Amino acid sequence: MIPSPQGPPSTTVHVPLGDRSYEIDITSGLVEHAAARIHEVIPDLSHAIVIADLAVDEPWANQICEGLSTGSQKMRVSRRTVPSGEPSKSIAEFEQLLNWVLEEGGDRRSVVVAVGGGVIGDLAGYVAASFTRGIRFIQIPTTLLAMVDSSVGGKTGVNLPGAKNMVGAFWQPNLVLIDTEVLSTLPERSFLSGLAEVVKYGVIDDAEFFAWLETNSKALIARDSASLRYAIQVSCQCKARVVGEDERETTGRRAILNYGHTFAHAIEATAGYGKLLHGEAVSIGMQMAARLAIDLGLTNETLLQRQTDLLTACQLPTRFPEADPATMLPVMMRDKKVAHGKLRFILPTRLGKVEFVGDLEEAAVVRAIQASR
Amino acid sequence: MIPSPQGPPSTTVHVPLGDRSYEIDITSGLVEHAAARIHEVIPDLSHAIVIADLAVDEPWANQICEGLSTGSQKMRVSRRTVPSGEPSKSIAEFEQLLNWVLEEGGDRRSVVVAVGGGVIGDLAGYVAASFTRGIRFIQIPTTLLAMVDSSVGGKTGVNLPGAKNMVGAFWQPNLVLIDTEVLSTLPERSFLSGLAEVVKYGVIDDAEFFAWLETNSKALIARDSASLRYAIQVSCQCKARVVGEDERETTGRRAILNYGHTFAHAIEATAGYGKLLHGEAVSIGMQMAARLAIDLGLTNETLLQRQTDLLTACQLPTRFPEADPATMLPVMMRDKKVAHGKLRFILPTRLGKVEFVGDLEEAAVVRAIQASR
Numbered sequence A, B: 001m002i003p004s005p006q007g008p009p010s011t012t013v014h015v016p017l018g019d020r021s022y023e024i025d026i027t028s029g030l031v032e033h034a035a036a037r038i039h040e041v042i043p044d045l046s047h048a049i050v051i052a053d054l055a056v057d058e059p060w061a062n063q064i065c066e067g068l069s070t071g072s073q074k075m076r077v078s079r080r081t082v083p084s085g086e087p088s089k090s091i092a093e094f095e096q097l098l099n100w101v102l103e104e105g106g107d108r109r110s111v112v113v114a115v116g117g118g119v120i121g122d123l124a125g126y127v128a129a130s131f132t133r134g135i136r137f138i139q140i141p142t143t144l145l146a147m148v149d150s151s152v153g154g155k156t157g158v159n160l161p162g163a164k165n166m167v168g169a170f171w172q173p174n175l176v177l178i179d180t181e182v183l184s185t186l187p188e189r190s191f192l193s194g195l196a197e198v199v200k201y202g203v204i205d206d207a208e209f210f211a212w213l214e215t216n217s218k219a220l221i222a223r224d225s226a227s228l229r230y231a232i233q234v235s236c237q238c239k240a241r242v243v244g245e246d247e248r249e250t251t252g253r254r255a256i257l258n259y260g261h262t263f264a265h266a267i268e269a270t271a272g273y274g275k276l277l278h279g280e281a282v283s284i285g286m287q288m289a290a291r292l293a294i295d296l297g298l299t300n301e302t303l304l305q306r307q308t309d310l311l312t313a314c315q316l317p318t319r320f321p322e323a324d325p326a327t328m329l330p331v332m333m334r335d336k337k338v339a340h341g342k343l344r345f346i347l348p349t350r351l352g353k354v355e356f357v358g359d360l361e362e363a364a365v366v367r368a369i370q371a372s373r
Helices: A031-041 A054-069 A091-103 A118-130 A144-150 A180-185 A188-205 A207-221 A225-245 A253-258 A261-271 A278-295 A301-313 A325-334 A362-370 B031-041 B054-069 B091-103 B118-130 B144-150 B180-185 B188-205 B207-221 B225-245 B253-258 B261-271 B278-295 B301-313 B325-334 B362-370
Strands: A011-015 A022-027 A047-053 A076-082 A111-116 A136-141 A155-160 A163-170 A175-179 A344-350 A353-358 B011-015 B022-027 B047-053 B076-082 B111-116 B136-141 B155-160 B163-170 B175-179 B344-350 B353-358
Touching (some): A031 A136, A031 A175, A054 A076, A054 A180, A076 A118, A091 B091, A091 B155, A118 A144, A144 A188, A144 A225, A155 B091, A163 B118, A180 A225, A188 A344, A207 A301, A253 A344, B011 B225, B031 B054, B076 B118, B111 B118, B175 B180, B188 B207, B188 B225, B207 B225, B207 B301, B278 B301, B278 B362
Parallel strands (some): A022 A175, A047 A076, A047 A111, A136 A175, B047 B111, B111 B136, B136 B175
Antiparallel strands (some): A155 A163, B155 B163, B344 B353
């Protein structure tokens, strides 16, 4: 953990991936200087393909495009908005974007710039991964969730009907620009949803950070700039380290990031996509996972209590009244992390420490779901 | 060059790509032993997804599926055919296959097996690259063109309307199985078309192999098994070496494989896709490239004459009566290898040696096209 939460106003996190390494800039007021920073990282840039979430086109994508198309290093900018929300992560939208990039004269030297949340980042990233078998890519996340999770790590892709993230590529960005000021326009519920993933990093990797979150939850909810920067920095550092150890999810190490997520995906699917935000489902999913860990004797009630209190302080749901093992279990069995039809979970043993648990009895999972209603 | 064309009945070519390295087996009667060889390379295989060209489903895909689903190491086999021909390389077909793989219960441990020519290999390879962000992949090419070219090197993808191979991924196979016996069912024109790429390797990389081809063209056309094995082996060795030096087409080295291809793509597009086979267009394209090299003073008439004679001996076209600079040049400018709007060519200086030539005057290109009518 970084010693002081009151660091400099600008922080850079390095993602160590050999010749695919990149930096995450975290600061405030970055959007207005985005063009200069992009030019630093990609000096030969002459054509930017900006794909933005309709909801943040004004003011953020607008500012970025203006910066890119004016000034001493001005370049050609193609710009397109995509509707917010999960339905945009489809092969149909992917195809439309690719045809548009071709019409715009995109080539191997063009650079895709994603401006939006996880949906836009995943979709635009997959376009970047696929156009002429891969072009350069910059992430400018505009939701807290995307800042601490989806914009880091190179997972891109779209959904198939009934199966999330089933199609895609690992494609690392060349740069991630995180401007905490952008969060000022983020709706409250979406902002709070992002905090669930922040809490997750504390539980899986960093007890000291978890304690810091307990002390500073009020400042975070008030969107205090320094507190946010620190929370995002620690989250990105954790994710960058794990991704650096297991870029393509082959060693199993990266799976620790899925704490609460096997439950969360089933919660989202049975609630109906869109009813619960992803972070809200993750919040409930972490509760189910903690309860499962207690049931299996891996941890004690104290961890669950502190997790419950912190999530509650973050105004996140900790229970799911409609939780039904009969509908959730089949969805969990279809999860793409299931191997040979066996459920596997990331479960906490103490704050800051998780274990991989496979081959467990279904009854324990059922109890964890039922106890979270 | 390998000293003797009368090698052992089975040859293996290694493709050196670090942790993505793989072997190309070249032999006769391999299809009936394909299952055993696949199990050797992928011991934990339990679900094979066989995607076959409709034209070779009987007898070849049938034999392979039978081998996989019976015997001591039998596994679950999902099988689907795709119509032959370029229109199958579309995002629509890609999407249908992905949905089918999901319905068939494919997961991260499934393996895609492509049985067919370049169209099937590119399409099935892109499905393998994309499903759950990448699963294992085996190429069993059934055309000479696919054996010596598209099945080696990891280029996968589909077309956009009016733009070939515009979408895709670099995704290396885990194994390539080349059975020369399979060529017995290949139509004559398709077989001869494959010889164009074989001749290409002689021109760009290996004067001795070119001379061997001059001596053995009759045996090749008669589909003599030992001669074919040798020609395929030298071709694959050349391609494997170049791909090993420049996997993702970033250093420019891999571009030497495109000798004749910038012209060929424009020939295919202006002739109307499907009118000329790819190898036929490459044959004419190499003639245009050689003429351009002479025009620029890079080489002499002898090279062109020997190339013309060998292509003619292989019953390949060396002229394109409809060649029209006015329609071909705009297509060439749209080629995805064009950088900053400048045409670049791979041109021969002597047999076995090519150079990268950029920034040349359009008039010389026009003359090379006109001289090949």
